[in-house]
Amino acid sequence: MPMSDPMLPQVVRVLRRRRELPEVWTLEIEPASDAAADAPNFEPGQFNMLTAFGVGEVPISYSGDPQRSQRWVHTIRAVGAVSTALTRLRAGDVLGVRGPFGSAWPLAAAEGRDVLVVAGGLGLAPLRPAIYRLLAQRRRYGRVTLLYGTRSPDDILFRRELERWRRRLDVDVQVTVDHAVGDWHGHVGVVPALIARADFDPARTSALVCGPEVMMRFTLAALRTAGVAETAIHLSMERNMKCAVGLCGHCQFGPTLVCRDGAVYRSDLLAPYLPIREL
Amino acid sequence: MNPPADADVSPAVLTVDGFQCLIDELQRRGYRVIGPTVADGAIVYDDLASVDALPRGVGDAQDAGRYRLTRRDDEALFGYAVGPHSWKRFLNPPRLKLWSSRREGDGVRVEPAPEPRQPLAFIGVRGCELRAIAIQDRVFLGGRYVDRPYDVRRRGAFIVAVSCGTAGGTCFCTSMGSGPRAQGDFDLALTEIVDAGEHHFVVEVGSDAGREIMAQLPSRDATSADCRQAERIVAATAASMGRSLPAEGVRELLLDNLDHPRWDQVAERCLSCANCTMVCPTCFCSSVEDSSDLASEETARERRWDSCFTTDFAYLHGGSVRATTRARYRQWMTHKLATWIDQFGSSGCVGCGRCITWCPVGIDITEEVRAIAAAPARTGGSDHADGHAQD
Structure with missing residues (x-):
């Protein structure tokens, strides 16, 4: 009985490509052939390894709706050779996929509680599947708040969707930018500053945080100040990753392997290590 | 490797000629036999054709930032400590193709890399190296995902361990509990005895595969004196180690x-x-x-x-x-x-x-x-x- 090889990518096709921002693209791809077709086949917070054949492989979080199992959605910023090659794929092109890998946002554990989603920059992408599920199962949760910060109004990811969510009466959506330009009339400043103004009950709030590491450190401090328990805060870490299955050693963060123990962590498990520089 | 099924596997004594028979028997059974040999002024691990390729009479002098081969005043085959190589280079090769892909029409076909056909036999695995293999087993085989290249190489490997008769200048296996006695997952474990014109190996059997091979070799049962002599050699090695790490904390x-x-x-x-x-x-x-x-x-x-x-x-x-x-x-x-x-x-x-x-x-x-x-x-x-x- 041949054992499956976790390093072997499956070949799938691009279904659709959409430009989000000047260097950010969303790819909709076929799910891996061994994934369930008619049931959720990944958990919000998980990621895939995507291969541009002949170029390389990178970890990319799911950014789509977990209820839509017929397509896997990934939002990619073109920064290096592999991510650039991936963002140049068109509908019908092939790519390699391994996954899903990694831990998930604790959405079941958050039922009955207020949920505070804090995202910075492209960190909104790994949180979007969680937002879809929160909204799809809105009655199971208390107050739902989304705080999103980005550099400038031109860098706002998923802008139309944010506007749509903002029109709902059962979600509080706040967007802030570091640098206001033109006709921006919204918040200006860093996203942790929005936490003090948000309406949630710290004693029964679950916080989901994803963004640049410095943003997450300050968010963590603001959440602590607000009185949210360390064990109710989850954050998604990012490290260089080559294998995604705990065998290559690249994604170590302190005693953990991000691919195996994360990328979504309960913050009390990371708290001793987050302040250590260059860990 | 399974422990031998019946307990009747008392230690045996193998001569140097018998050692050649061991290599021959492993090769006859299709193993790629790998062991220590001298290259570029160091003990390295490479394919072994015969017992003559082993570093006979070679010792080493090691210290922080220093490694030199020396000439021993005996004909010991394993009279040195570990060199720059370790067995990981065979279980997890330094460069390894994982897969290739080929464009077919408007699609792509991914082909896994071919796997080695020949099982590996390692000659001269030290106690610390048995521990190292056990540690890599946990990394590559013990988690949710199994590393296939490691698994296919490791599963069929035959391990001939050797207890150390000399401590290297930088060794601290005693404090780590991994040596100098070969203990753990081996098929055969040898202690080399070179003393007053005597030159032979006391052999401990660690698996059914080891017992099968031993049955094909010219050997005699070890006496209690043989075993005591082997124990004394290992104890002397343990006592001569200059470095240590704390066991706890x-x-x-x-x-x-x-x-x-x-x-x-x-x-x-x-x-x-x-x-x-x-x-x-x-x-x-x-x-x-x-x-x-x-x-x-x-x-x-x-x-x-x-x-x-x-x-x-x-x-x-x-x-x-x-x-x-x-x-x-x-x-x-x-x-x-x-x-x-x-x-x-x-x-x-x-x-x-x-x-x-x-x-x-x-x-x-x-x-x-x-x-x-x-x-x-x-x-x-x-x-x-x-x-x-x-x-």
């Missing part, structure tokens, strides 16, 4: 001292050359490289050993997470001695001393631990460390 010590000034001090000496990670028998980190022909018709992914001492290792968004040598040395040492325990259930160090010998500036991991232990300060990681200790 190193994990907590290091995680509580992640900002200790000693890291700055060692960073001034460390060249970040990665030698320690290449020679370490447990360091397993790897990277992958994709390649393609000019037309992108055929592509391949190759895995190669990597090291946490390179700046690329922790590259993220335009820079390395560990830009300084201080951070990279700290990552290596805390991983080896501390966080390895969190990740894989044991220390990543076996006490073989290779990282000390092959460090071009002679950094000594045991000395670095002692320096931090001499002036510890609680600077970080402590909450988690304490919490974990109570689990």
